[in-house]
Amino acid sequence: MLKSLIVKEVKDLLRDRKILFAMIIMPLIIYIGMGAAMSSLMEQSIKQVEETVKAGVKIALLNEDNGPWSKTFIEYAEKYWNATIIQINTTNLNKALNTTESLGLRALYIIPPGFSANISNEKPGVIQVYFILHDLSITSMGLLSVYNNIVSGFSKYLSSIIITRTAKVNPAFAMAPITGKTQVLLSGTIVSANLVQALSGQLFVLPVAPMLVIGYATSIAAMSIGVEKEEKTLEVLLSLPIRRRDIVLSKLTGSLLISLLASISMLIGFSYYMRSMTSIGANSTSEATQISMTGGIFGLIGVPGLILYVLSVFFAVFLASTLGLYLGSFGENVRSAQSMVGYIWIIVFFPLYMAIFTDFALDPLAKILAISVIPFAAPLVVLKAFLSGKIIYGVISIASSIGLLALIVYLLTKRFEGEKLLVGKSKRKKKSAFFKFGF
Amino acid sequence: MSNVVEVEDLVKIYPGNIKAVDGLSFTVREGEIYGLIGPNGAGKTTTLRIIATLLKPTSGRVEVAGYDIVENPDEVRRNISYLPEEAGAYRNLTGVEYLRFMAELYAKSKEEAERMVKEAIEISGLGDKIYDKTSVYSKGMKRRLLLARTLMVKPKLAILDEPTSGLDVVHALHVRNIILKYAKEYKVTILLSSHNMLEVEYLCDRVGIIYKGRLYTEGKPNELIEEYKASNLEEVFAKVVGVHA
Ligand SMILES: Nc1ncnc2c1ncn2[C@@H]1O[C@H](COP(=O)(O)OP(=O)(O)O)[C@@H](O)[C@H]1O
Ligand SMILES: [Mg+2]
Numbered sequence: 001m002l003k004s005l006i007v008k009e010v011k012d013l014l015r016d017r018k019i020l021f022a023m024i025i026m027p028l029i030i031y032i033g034m035g036a037a038m039s040s041l042m043e044q045s046i047k048q049v050e051e052t053v054k055a056g057v058k059i060a061l062l063n064e065d066n067g068p069w070s071k072t073f074i075e076y077a078e079k080y081w082n083a084t085i086i087q088i089n090t091t092n093l094n095k096a097l098n099t100t101e102s103l104g105l106r107a108l109y110i111i112p113p114g115f116s117a118n119i120s121n122e123k124p125g126v127i128q129v130y131f132i133l134h135d136l137s138i139t140s141m142g143l144l145s146v147y148n149n150i151v152s153g154f155s156k157y158l159s160s161i162i163i164t165r166t167a168k169v170n171p172a173f174a175m176a177p178i179t180g181k182t183q184v185l186l187s188g189t190i191v192s193a194n195l196v197q198a199l200s201g202q203l204f205v206l207p208v209a210p211m212l213v214i215g216y217a218t219s220i221a222a223m224s225i226g227v228e229k230e231e232k233t234l235e236v237l238l239s240l241p242i243r244r245r246d247i248v249l250s251k252l253t254g255s256l257l258i259s260l261l262a263s264i265s266m267l268i269g270f271s272y273y274m275r276s277m278t279s280i281g282a283n284s285t286s287e288a289t290q291i292s293m294t295g296g297i298f299g300l301i302g303v304p305g306l307i308l309y310v311l312s313v314f315f316a317v318f319l320a321s322t323l324g325l326y327l328g329s330f331g332e333n334v335r336s337a338q339s340m341v342g343y344i345w346i347i348v349f350f351p352l353y354m355a356i357f358t359d360f361a362l363d364p365l366a367k368i369l370a371i372s373v374i375p376f377a378a379p380l381v382v383l384k385a386f387l388s389g390k391i392i393y394g395v396i397s398i399a400s401s402i403g404l405l406a407l408i409v410y411l412l413t414k415r416f417e418g419e420k421l422l423v424g425k426s427k428r429k430k431k432s433a434f435f436k437f438g439f
Numbered sequence: 440m441s442n443v444v445e446v447e448d449l450v451k452i453y454p455g456n457i458k459a460v461d462g463l464s465f466t467v468r469e470g471e472i473y474g475l476i477g478p479n480g481a482g483k484t485t486t487l488r489i490i491a492t493l494l495k496p497t498s499g500r501v502e503v504a505g506y507d508i509v510e511n512p513d514e515v516r517r518n519i520s521y522l523p524e525e526a527g528a529y530r531n532l533t534g535v536e537y538l539r540f541m542a543e544l545y546a547k548s549k550e551e552a553e554r555m556v557k558e559a560i561e562i563s564g565l566g567d568k569i570y571d572k573t574s575v576y577s578k579g580m581k582r583r584l585l586l587a588r589t590l591m592v593k594p595k596l597a598i599l600d601e602p603t604s605g606l607d608v609v610h611a612l613h614v615r616n617i618i619l620k621y622a623k624e625y626k627v628t629i630l631l632s633s634h635n636m637l638e639v640e641y642l643c644d645r646v647g648i649i650y651k652g653r654l655y656t657e658g659k660p661n662e663l664i665e666e667y668k669a670s671n672l673e674e675v676f677a678k679v680v681g682v683h684a
Contacts, residue, residue: 004543015531231527239491239521240544419494
C-alpha cells in the first residue's frame with residue numbers, strides 16, 4: 001500500500017520536466033559551466049597580459065628631472081621591457097593625464113625634479129605611476145602589476161649598479177641573500193601557498209549550488225502539497241484507507257528521491273568545478289594535478305570526510321524539502337504554498353557563510369560549536385571539521401540536521417492527523433500563520 | 440436491515456464560531472440510496488466530511504458500519520469510499536494510472552486490483568480517453584473517472600457529495616445512471632448530497648431535508664410529496680422550511 005503511494009508520488013514528481021531540470025541539470029550546469037567559463041576566461045586574461053608585454057608596453061612619461069638617472073630608467077624600460085616611451089611636456093598633472101588618454105595609452109610615469117640628484121646623494125627617488133582604468137577586470141589587474149613591475153624592476157636594476165660600484169660582491173647575492181619559500185602543511189599534505197589560496201577561494205563559491213538546489217527542493221516539496229490542495233486531490237487522499245503516517249512517508253520519500261538526485265548531480269558538478277579551478281590556482285602543474293586528481297578540497301579530507309560531506313549535503317537538501325512540505329501545507333494552493341518558502345534561501349545562505357568565516361583551528365570552541373549546531377551549515381562545517389581534524393563538529397552538525405528533520409517530520413505528521421490541513425484557518429488566523437512561517 | 444450510518448445530535452462549529460451543523464440526527468439503512476438535500480450552506484458537505492473522517496465533530500456521535508468515526512477512523516475508512524464535492528485527479532497521471540493507484544490501495548492482490556481497474560474503466564464509460572493524462576479531461580470526464588474510482592472498490596458505504604453539480608445534462612445523466620445501476624449491482628449503500636431537489640426524487644430511496652445544519656423532515660420522496668401535498672420536493676422544502684419563492 002505504501003509502495004503504490006510512493007510510486008504515485010515519484011511518478012508525479014519525475015514527470016515534471018521543470019523538476020528534473022532544476023534538481024539534476026541545473027547544478028551540473030552551474031558548476032561545470034562555471035568551472036569551464038572561469039578557467040577559460042582566466043587563461044584568456046593571462047594570455048592577453050602576456051601578449052601585451054611581449055609586444056612591448058607603451059608608456060607616457062612626464063620627465064621633470066631630465067637628469068642622468070631618469071635617462072637610465074628610459075634605457076632600462078626600453079631594453080628590458082621592450083617599452084615605447086612617449087615623452088610629454090607639461091607641468092600640469094591633469095593635462096598630462098588627458099594627453100596620456102588621448103594618445104590611447106594606459107600608463108603615465110612621472111619622474112619629479114631632483115630625482116637624479118637625490119639618487120646621486122644616496123637619497124631614495126620616487127617614480128609616480130598613474131594607471132588609467134575604465135573597468136575592473138582580471139586583465140586590467142594583470143596590466144597594473146606589469147606597470148608596477150617595471151618600476152620595481154628598475155629599482156633592483158639600480159641596486160645592482162650601485163652595489164657593483166661601491167662593493168666587491170656579487171650584486172645578485174647582495175640584493176637577495178635570503179629567499180623565503182612558503183609551503184603549507186594543510187591537514188597533513190604539503191602544498192604551496194598559491195594552491196592554498198586557490199582552495200580557500202573555492203570555499204566562497206561552494207555554497208552557491210547548495211543554496212539554489214535547496215531553494216528549489218523546498219519549493220518543489222511545498223508545491224507537492226500545494227498541488228494536492230489546488231487540484232483537490234487531498235480530500236480523497238485523506239479519506240483513503242491508509243494511515244496518515246504512510247501519506248507523510250510517501251511525500252517524504254518523494255522528496256528524498258529528489259534530494260538524492262540533486263545531491264549526486266551537485267557533487268559531480270562540484271568536483272568537476274574544483275578540478276578546473278585548482279589547475280589555475282596551482283603554480284606547479286604536478287602539484288595541481290596531484291590535488292585535482294582527488295578533487296581539490298575533497299582530496300584533503302579523505303574518504304571518511306567525503307562520505308560525511310555527501311551525507312551533510314544530502315541531509316541539508318532533505319531537511320529543506322521536509323521543511324518545504326511542512327511550510328507548504330499552510331498554503332491553500334501552489335502559489336501560496338510557494339510563497340511560504342520563497343525566502344528559505346536566507347536561512348541557508350547565512351549559516352553557510354557563517355561557517356566559511358569561522359576558523360576551526362583558531363576560533364574559540366564555543367563559536368565553532370555554535371556554528372556546528374546550525375543545521376544548514378552542515379556541508380561546510382563537515383569540510384572544515386575534517387580539514388582541522390576536529391571531526392566531532394562534523395558529526396554534531398549532521399546530528400543537529402537529523403534532529404531538526406525528526407522534529408519537522410513529527411510536526412508534519414501531526415498536521416496530517418488534524419483537520420487544519422483541509423479546513424485551513426479563518427481569515428484572521430491566516431495572517432498570523434503567515435508571519436509565523438513566512439520568515 | 441441494519442444501519443450503515445448512524446448520526447446522532449451532530450454539531451460542528453468551525454473556527455470563528457461558525458455553526459455549520461446544529462444537532463443533526465439521521466440514519467442510512469443498508470442497501471439504500473439516501474439523499475441529504477438542502478440549499479448551499481445548509482451543512483451537507485460538513486456532515487459528509489465528518490462521516491468520511493476528514494473533520495472531527497464538535498459534539499454528537501457518528502457511526503459507520505458500527506465503527507465510531509472518532510475512536511475508529513481507520514476502520515471507518517476501510518468501509519467507505521468518498522467522492523468530495525470538488526475533487527480532482529493527479530494531472531501527471533493518466534486516467535488508468537490514477538485508477539490503478541487507487542485500486543492498489545484497496546485491493547489485497549494484483550489480480551483484484553486489475554479487476555477493479557477493468558470495472559472502473561467500464562463504469563466511467565471513458566473508452567480510450569482513459570489512457571490520456573487527466574490534465575486534458577473535461578469537468579464531466581473527471582467526475583466520471585472519480586465516480587468510477589469511488590464505486591470500483593465496492594465499499595460498504597459510498598459517500599457522494601453533489602455528484603452531478605456543475606455537470607451538463609449529458610454528463611449528469613450518465614452519472615445518475617451509474618449511481619443507480621451500480622448501487623444495486625454492487626449492493627453498495629449510498630449517501631449522497633444534492634442541492635438539486637428534483638434529481639434526488641428520481642435517484643434516492645429516502646431523502647433528508649437539511650437547512651441551517653438541522654434536519655427538517657425525512658422520508659421517501661413520493662411519501663413526502665404526498666404528506667406535504669406538494670407537486671415535487673422543491674415545494675416540500677419550501678413548505679417545511681417556511682421560505683416562499
Ligand atoms: N472551512 C470552513 N471554515 C469556516 N466555515 C466553513 C468552512 N466550511 C464551511 N463553512 C461554513 O459552514 C456552513 C455549511 O457549509 P457546507 O457544509 O459547505 O454547506 P453545503 O455543503 O450544504 O453547501 C456554511 O455557512 C459555510 O460557510
Ligand atoms: Mg457542499
